Amino acid sequence: xxxxxxxxxxxxxxxxxxxxxxxxxxxxxxxxxxxxxxxxxxxxxxxxxxxxxxxxxxxxxxxxxxxxxxxxxxxxxxxxxxxxxxxxxxxxxxxxxxxxxxxxxxxxxxxxxxxxxxxxxxxxxxxxxxxxxxxxxxxxxxxxxxxxxxxxxxxxxxxxxxxxxxxxxxxxxxxxxxxxxxxxxxxxxxxxxxxxxxxxxxxxxxxxxxxxxxxxxxxxxxxxxxxxxxxxxxxxxxxxxxxxxxxxxxxxxxxxxxxxxxxxxxxxxxxxxxxxxxxxxxxxxxxxxxxxxxxxxxxxxxxxxxxxxxxxxxxxxxxxxxxxxxxxxxxxxxxxxxxxxxxxxxxxxxxxxxxxxxxxxxxxxxxxxxxxxxx
Amino acid sequence: xxxxxxxxxxxxxxxxxxxxxxxxxxxxxxxxxxxxxxxxxxxxxxxxxxxxxxxxxxxxxxxxxxxxxxxxxxxxxxxxxxxxxxxxxxxxxxxxxxxxxxxxxxxxxxxxxxxxxxxxxxxxxxxxxxxxxxxxxxxxxxxxxxxxxxxxxxxxxxxxxxxxxxxxxxxxxxxxxxxxxxxxxxxxxxxxxxxxxxxxxxxxxxxxxxxxxxxxxxxxxxxxxxxxxxxxxxxxxxxxxxxxxxxxxxxxxxxxxxxxxxxxxxxxxxxxxxxxxxxxxxxxxxxxxxxxxxxxxxxxxxxxxxxxxxxxxxxxxxxxxxxxxxxxxxxxxxxxxxxxxxxxxxxxxxxxxxxxxxxxxxxxxxxxxxxxxxxxxxxxxxxxxxxxxxxxxxxxxxxxxxxxxxxxxxxxxxxxxxxxxxxxxxxxxxxxxxxxxxxxxxxxxxxxxxxxxxxxxxxxxxxxxxxxxxxxxxxxxxxxxxxxxxxxxxxxxxxxxxxxxxxxxxxxxxxxxxxxxxxxxxxxxxxxxxxxxxxxxxxxxxxxxxxxxxxxxxxxxxxxxxxxxxxxxxxxxxxxxx
Numbered sequence: 001x002x003x004x005x006x007x008x009x010x011x012x013x014x015x016x017x018x019x020x021x022x023x024x025x026x027x028x029x030x031x032x033x034x035x036x037x038x039x040x041x042x043x044x045x046x047x048x049x050x051x052x053x054x055x056x057x058x059x060x061x062x063x064x065x066x067x068x069x070x071x072x073x074x075x076x077x078x079x080x081x082x083x084x085x086x087x088x089x090x091x092x093x094x095x096x097x098x099x100x101x102x103x104x105x106x107x108x109x110x111x112x113x114x115x116x117x118x119x120x121x122x123x124x125x126x127x128x129x130x131x132x133x134x135x136x137x138x139x140x141x142x143x144x145x146x147x148x149x150x151x152x153x154x155x156x157x158x159x160x161x162x163x164x165x166x167x168x169x170x171x172x173x174x175x176x177x178x179x180x181x182x183x184x185x186x187x188x189x190x191x192x193x194x195x196x197x198x199x200x201x202x203x204x205x206x207x208x209x210x211x212x213x214x215x216x217x218x219x220x221x222x223x224x225x226x227x228x229x230x231x232x233x234x235x236x237x238x239x240x241x242x243x244x245x246x247x248x249x250x251x252x253x254x255x256x257x258x259x260x261x262x263x264x265x266x267x268x269x270x271x272x273x274x275x276x277x278x279x280x281x282x283x284x285x286x287x288x289x290x291x292x293x294x295x296x297x298x299x300x301x302x303x304x305x306x307x308x309x310x311x312x313x314x315x316x317x318x319x320x321x322x323x324x325x326x327x328x329x330x331x332x333x334x335x336x337x338x339x340x341x342x343x344x345x346x347x348x349x350x351x352x353x354x355x356x357x358x359x360x361x362x363x364x365x366x367x368x369x370x371x372x373x374x375x
Numbered sequence: 376x377x378x379x380x381x382x383x384x385x386x387x388x389x390x391x392x393x394x395x396x397x398x399x400x401x402x403x404x405x406x407x408x409x410x411x412x413x414x415x416x417x418x419x420x421x422x423x424x425x426x427x428x429x430x431x432x433x434x435x436x437x438x439x440x441x442x443x444x445x446x447x448x449x450x451x452x453x454x455x456x457x458x459x460x461x462x463x464x465x466x467x468x469x470x471x472x473x474x475x476x477x478x479x480x481x482x483x484x485x486x487x488x489x490x491x492x493x494x495x496x497x498x499x500x501x502x503x504x505x506x507x508x509x510x511x512x513x514x515x516x517x518x519x520x521x522x523x524x525x526x527x528x529x530x531x532x533x534x535x536x537x538x539x540x541x542x543x544x545x546x547x548x549x550x551x552x553x554x555x556x557x558x559x560x561x562x563x564x565x566x567x568x569x570x571x572x573x574x575x576x577x578x579x580x581x582x583x584x585x586x587x588x589x590x591x592x593x594x595x596x597x598x599x600x601x602x603x604x605x606x607x608x609x610x611x612x613x614x615x616x617x618x619x620x621x622x623x624x625x626x627x628x629x630x631x632x633x634x635x636x637x638x639x640x641x642x643x644x645x646x647x648x649x650x651x652x653x654x655x656x657x658x659x660x661x662x663x664x665x666x667x668x669x670x671x672x673x674x675x676x677x678x679x680x681x682x683x684x685x686x687x688x689x690x691x692x693x694x695x696x697x698x699x700x701x702x703x704x705x706x707x708x709x710x711x712x713x714x715x716x717x718x719x720x721x722x723x724x725x726x727x728x729x730x731x732x733x734x735x736x737x738x739x740x741x742x743x744x745x746x747x748x749x750x751x752x753x754x755x756x757x758x759x760x761x762x763x764x765x766x767x768x769x770x771x772x773x774x775x776x777x778x779x780x781x782x783x784x785x786x787x788x789x790x791x792x793x794x795x796x797x798x799x800x801x802x803x804x805x806x807x808x809x810x811x812x813x814x815x816x817x818x819x820x821x822x823x824x825x826x827x828x829x830x831x832x833x834x835x836x837x838x839x840x841x842x843x844x845x846x847x848x849x850x851x852x853x854x855x856x857x858x859x860x861x862x863x864x865x866x867x868x869x870x871x872x873x874x875x876x877x878x879x880x881x882x883x884x885x886x887x888x889x890x891x892x893x894x895x896x897x898x899x900x901x902x903x904x905x906x907x908x909x910x911x912x913x914x915x916x917x918x919x920x921x922x923x924x925x926x927x928x929x930x931x932x933x934x935x936x937x938x939x940x941x942x943x944x945x946x947x948x949x950x951x952x953x
Contacts, residue, residue, distance in 0.1 A: 006551070069592050071665075082560045083503065086431045086441040095434040095590040095664040100562065121436065125573060129566035133498065133520075144438060144562075151436060368427045368445075368660070370553060 011050040012375055014346065015292045015336045016304075017353045020056050023288035023308050027207055028160055032062045034205065035159070039196045040064045040074040044158040046103060046165055047077055049084045050372060051091055052353075053162060055360040059352075069093065070366050074196075076155050078103040090367045091360075099152050101145075103165070104182040109149035114142075121147045156189035160207040166304060169212040169269060170222030177225070183210065184276045187311070191280065207287075208309045210273065214265055214291075215302035223257050226268040233271065237321040243328055250328075262303065266291070267327050270307055274320050282311040286326070292336040350375055384542035391458050391517070393540035409568060409616070410623025411771075411810045413442070415492035416559065417628050418768055418809075420444035421659055422484070424477040425556060430624075430663045434590050434617060437572040440497065440564055445556040448506035451513055451547065457490070458543055480629070480657045483766045493559065494519040494541075496568045500561035505554040512550040517543045571616040578615040580607045594666040595635040597621060601755065602636075602673050610756040622757065625668040628661045629767035630654065633669035637682035640674050641747055644688055644712055646727045650796070654767070672758060674792065675723060677751040681716055689713040691727065696832040698730075700824035705732070707825070720847055722840055723749040726833075728795070730825055736817025740800035746793035746829070748837055750844040752786060759789045761826060763812070765797045771810045777830060778823040784830075787837050791830070795822060853918045856950070860922050861898070863949040864929055867942050871896060876925065878902050891928035898925055922950045 010016060032041045041062050047053050054075055057063040064073040071093030078099045079085045085100045092098070099106060118124045124147045128140060163183065170176045187208070194201045230253060234241040244250045249259050256264050270286065277284040288308035295301055326332055339346035354375045361371045384390050413430065420428040423446025433439040473482045493500050498519050505512040519541040580597070581587050584604035591597045601607055601622065607614045611622055625633075631654040632639055632647075641647045661668045675681050691710040698705045707730060714723035726746040733739045753759045760775035775788060797818075804816035812819045857876050865872040874896045880903045884890070890904035900921055902911050910920045930943035 071592065082439070082441070082501070082562065083558065085439070086429065086443060086560075089431055090429060090665060093665050095431065096436075100439050122573065125566060125570045129570050131566075133565070135566075147436065147438065367665075368429075 007050055007370075007372065008048050009297070010294070011048070011052060011372070012353065012357070014339050014341075014349055014353065017052070017056075017356075018336055018339065018349055019288070019290050019292075019306055020053060021349060021352055023290065023306075024053075024160075024162075024207075024209060025056060025060050025062070027287045027308060027310060028057060028062045029060060031159055031205060031207060039199065039201060041160070042074045042158040042194075042196075043076075043160045043162070044155070045075065045077050045162045046079070047088065047162075048079070049087050049091075049370075051088065051360055052356055053164070054092075055356045055363070057160075059356050059359050066093075070363065072097075072363075076158070078106070078152075087369055090369055091363050093367075099148060099155075101148060103163075104178055105145065106148045106152050107182045107185045108178065109145050111146065112142075114139075115146050118143070118146065121150055124150075153189055153192070156186070156192050157194050157203045158190070158206065159203070160209070161186060161190070162209045162211075164209065164211040164306075166211055167213055168215070168218060168222075169210075169272075170218060170225060172219045173221045176219065176221045179212070180272050180276070183208075183273065184279070187276050187280045187282065190282075190311075202313075204313045206311050208273070208311055209306065210309070211304060211306040213302055214262060214305055215300065216261075218261065218265070223261070223264070226264055227253050227257070229268040229271045230264075233268075233324050237319070237324055239321055240324045240328070243325060263330070266305065266333055269305075270327055271320075271324065273307065273309060274323055277309070277311055278320070281314060281316075283314040284323070285310045285312070286323070286332075288334070289327075289332060290334045290336050384539070388518070388542035388544050389458065390539040391541040391543055393538055408619070408623055409496055409572075410620050410627065411808065412492040412495040413620075414624060414627045414768070415489040415809070416442045416444075417624065417661055418483045419489045419557070420446050421480060421629050421657075421767075422475060422482050423447050423557070424475045424480070426658055426660065428659075428661045430661070432572065432617070432620070432664055434664050435573065435575060435588070437564065437569045437617075439560075439562045440500075441558070441560045443556065443558040447508060448504040448512075448556055449502075450506045450509050451511050452509075454504070454513065454515065454545075478657055478659070480659070481766045483629075483768055490517075490559075491519075493561070495565075497561040497564045499563040500559055503548070503554075503558045503560075505550055505552070505556060507552065507555040510550045510552075512548045512554070513545060514548050515543050515545045517541060572620070575615045575617060578607075578613065578618075580604050580614050580618045583607050583614075590664060591621075591666055594625075594633070594669060597666060598633060598636055598671060598673060601671070602676060608676075608754045612756075621663060621666065621668075622671055623772070624661070624663055625671045626762070626772065627769040628668055628670075629657060629659060630661055630668050630670060633671055633673065635669075636673060638684055639672055640683040640686040640688070640714060640723070641672070641725055641745055643683070643686070644691075644725055644727065644745070646710075646743075647745060657767075672792075674747050674753075674758075675714075675749045676754050676758065677749060678754065679751060681719065681721065681749075685717040685719070686723065687715045687717065688725065689715060694726065694832070696829050698825055698828040700821055707829070709829070721750055721844065723747070724833075724836075726793075726829075728793070728825075728829075731799075732821070735800065735821045738800055738802070738818070740818050740821055741798040742795050742800070742822060742825075743798060744793060744795040746791065746833070748791045748833065750790065750837070750841050752789040753792055756789070758792050760791070761793050761795065763795045763797060763801075763822070765801055765805065767796075768809075770805065770812065778826050780827055780830060782831075782834075784834050784838075787834055787841065790837060790841075793826075849918075856918065856922065860925060860946065860949060863946055864898075864925070867929065867945065873898050876900060876921070878921070889928055891925050893929070893932070900924065919950065923947070926950060 035041060041064065043057060043063050045053055054063065054072060058065045058072065063075060066073060075092055076097050077088055077092065078101070079088055080102050082100060085098055089095065089098045118127055124143050128135060128143055169179050171178055190203055190206055194203070234244065250256050274284050286307065287310045291303050291305045293301065293303050339349055341347065341350045357372050357375055364371050417428055423444065425444035425446030428442065428444045431441045474480060475482060490502070499516065501514065501516045503514045575582065575588065577583060579588065580600035581591060583606050584600040601611070601614065601618065611619050631651050632642060634642065642651060674683065675686065689712060691712045693708050694711040695706055695708050698707045709729065710727040712725040714725055716723065728744040728746060731741045756775065758773055760773040761777055762773045763770050777788060777791070800818045804812050804819040806813055861873050861876070873893065876898045878900045881901060884901045884904045886905050888904065890901050890907035892899045902908060907924055911917050926943055926946035929946060930939045933939045933942050
């Protein structure tokens with residue numbers, strides 16, 4: 001049984017796996033221990049068909065795997081490719097585990113006077129049926145998108161949200177803040193009441209990993225946004241302003257953007273998330289801030305940036321000056337370098353990745369899905 | 376031939392040309408159920424030597440549907456031909472004995488209509504095919520817009536003509552050998568289909584049986600819910616459309632019989648084991664929502680909870696009957712296996728059916744199969760009656776009229792479950808929907824005659840066994856209620872306990888004698904007593920009358936009216952309590 005798409009180019013990238021193994025997994029393990037066996041670890045991902053992140057968490061005993069039924073518990077995913085979607089569903093093993101579509105479209109669905117009339121999936125479908133086969137395509141699409149939006153909302157909250165979309169965080173206008181809005185909405189949903197096997201719970205803590213891409217296509221509007229963030233920090237935090245003024249490049253925003261735009265991005269972008277957390281009453285602590293270079297199929301250079309945030313429920317949140325200063329410190333960012341398979345650090349990493357692939361392939365074999373090649 | 380346009384494709388789309396007849400069938404809804412439509416895709420995959428078919432319904436939202444197989448795919452040429460007057464136009468069928476190249480499966484045969492079956496549940500879908508023989512692949516999106524009645528009427532008038540019944544957008548894609556097969560995807564499911572599937576609620580078998588709304592964890596769990604839910608096990612019509620879809624697909628597909636749970640008594644017979652082995656040998660797996668389908672039969676299936684493991688198959692012996700088909704008569708021999716049930720006096724039966732005649736309506740007819748009967752109704756109702764399979768595919772569902780059996784047999788109809796496997800013949804008996812038969816086809820009529828003739832000999836046996844079973848049950852119930860009454864009587868007095876009730880018929884009982892005597896440890900009822908005797912004449916109420924008489928006579932032994940009333944009404948409430 002084979003799906004139509006080939007495996008993604010970076011599925012076996014050791015740098016990516018290094019990030020999982022040394023940043024995500026330790027933090028996820030800590031969080032899972034806090035659950036104390038009272039409920040399963042809930043994970044939301046944009047994994048592709050390789051599902052290395054999911055199987056990494058399974059291998060480490062963080063995400064629960066039912067060996068008798070060959071099913072992965074408490075994992076939900078979103079996938080845009082309809083030909084890959086059934087394959088991931090097969091590997092997870094639960095029919096209600098996936099959402100097909102672009103995550104931002106589903107999360108950010110905005111109602112209007114027409115769609116607001118329907119508050120449940122049943123009502124939406126009744127309306128679609130009422131309008132019959134001649135329903136205008138756009139209307140049907142809006143109604144179905146709302147239905148998906150409601151379903152996804154009900155799936156929250158999650159202990160670990162992995163927003164690994166690997167694209168530019170600030171898309172070109174007019175939707176420059178679209179990704180940010182999607183993060184905001186998902187963090188809002190993290191405050192929902194969760195129900196698992198009849199037991200209710202609220203999250204006190206969760207992990208959020210956001211992985212995006214930086215290259216020379218970042219738009220003017222995006223830099224404008226970053227400048228706004230920096231300016232706001234300068235107004236709010238005196239120490240922050242002093243730190244910038246002491247740096248010959250950073251003290252001039254235009255110069256900073258021209259000479260070191262990547263540094264500007266890394267210094268300012270995470271503040272978007274801090275602001276979201278503050279608004280939604282979470283205290284955010286950065287547990288991992290990594291980046292690594294890549295080259296696209298067309299030979300274009302870009303950088304992947306990944307932020308791992310530990311979000312702790314708090315009723316009132318204090319100043320973020322400390323975090324803003326922390327972000328300015330280049331030593332707090334980890335540039336991940338390629339690892340050789342035979343090096344002291346590379347050997348265990350490759351072995352771990354192979355073990356994850358083996359686990360994944362065992363599931364794929366059982367489900368008659370394509371196997372990943374050996375690492 | 377002239378074309379009549381019912382729909383104008385948008386720029387970049389090619390028209391799908393259909394015969395007017397096929398156009399009408401598709402538009403009006405060719406299949407009675409979604410399972411009938413979807414099973415066509417399974418049949419196509421079987422014929423294409425697929426090892427797996429994976430279907431996802433997107434339970435519980437039913438917004439996305441996919442069907443993927445790893446067969447040899449559709450060639451570009453075949454597809455192009457289908458789109459251009461190929462659907463249903465040739466009515467081509469496979470030749471008898473034709474087998475697939477890889478797994479030697481008997482070809483189910485194509486009418487060139489299989490893919491279009493999807494039009495019943497959606498109005499647009501995408502097909503991706505990687506064809507192993509030609510090493511070519513393509514991707515196509517097919518649209519079927521809604522048709523108005525006017526368009527249908529116009530198309531019907533053009534007898535022999537063709538209509539533009541839809542549109543498709545085709546592109547060749549790079550061939551990938553590891554992707555061999557046909558994959559179908561749609562998120563344009565018809566609203567009525569979605570609504571019906573989404574209506575789960577209390578009719579969802581898992582909710583009814585286990586109180587849970589989440590997806591089935593395994594096919595075994597599904598079978599357990601369907602067969603053991605108090606409500607749903609009566610009939611699948613009480614279950615959700617989703618449960619019915621699963622059952623319909625599992626029943627119709629060429630997959631092995633279910634072997635999990637309590638097992639299936641019919642699989643204890645050698646001939647059924649051979650059939651099971653053959654089905655497993657096709658190496659064909661169908662999964663719906665990660666549930667691996669198997670033929671959903673659990674026999675015996677009854678309210679008494681008797682399971683296969685309690686059943687023992689005795690050696691078979693010949694059973695003959697006279698087959699009458701109009702003026703045609705023939706002696707037919709089948710094998711009967713009595714089925715004994717441990718620690719019960721129940722007797723079931725399994726018959727191995729075989730028939731061959733070289734000339735029925737000018738063509739040979741060869742069938743095999745089995746008939747299982749139990750005492751007590753079969754549950755769910757959907758496994759009662761006759762199911763016919765052609766090339767391993769079930770045609771329609773069980774016919775619980777036993778192909779319009781012409782005699783009234785009351786509840787015995789519900790105690791019989793049989794399957795026929797058509798090995799040769801029935802080519803023209805199948806209607807275009809592949810879900811029903813032409814009732815005048817000679818082969819159909821012959822099988823019908825087979826069933827009727829056979830059941831004319833078997834129903835009397837079932838009737839006898841049922842009478843004896845009912846008698847046993849009545850006696851059992853009588854024993855239980857007697858014990859209950861004895862217990863109640865013993866609680867009313869400190870005297871030595873009564874242990875049994877004996878019914879006597881002395882010749883000269885008089886009215887002055889008590890019809891009920893309380894002797895040492897025994898209550899004796901004189902059934903010929905002139906006062907009690909007439910009340911005992913009706914067999915149906917005899918047991919209750921006996922008990923009321925005992926209660927009355929027991930109450931009479933009390934010293935005061937109040938005590939007599941107290942004892943009598945107390946015993947009466949015991950007699951009539953659940």
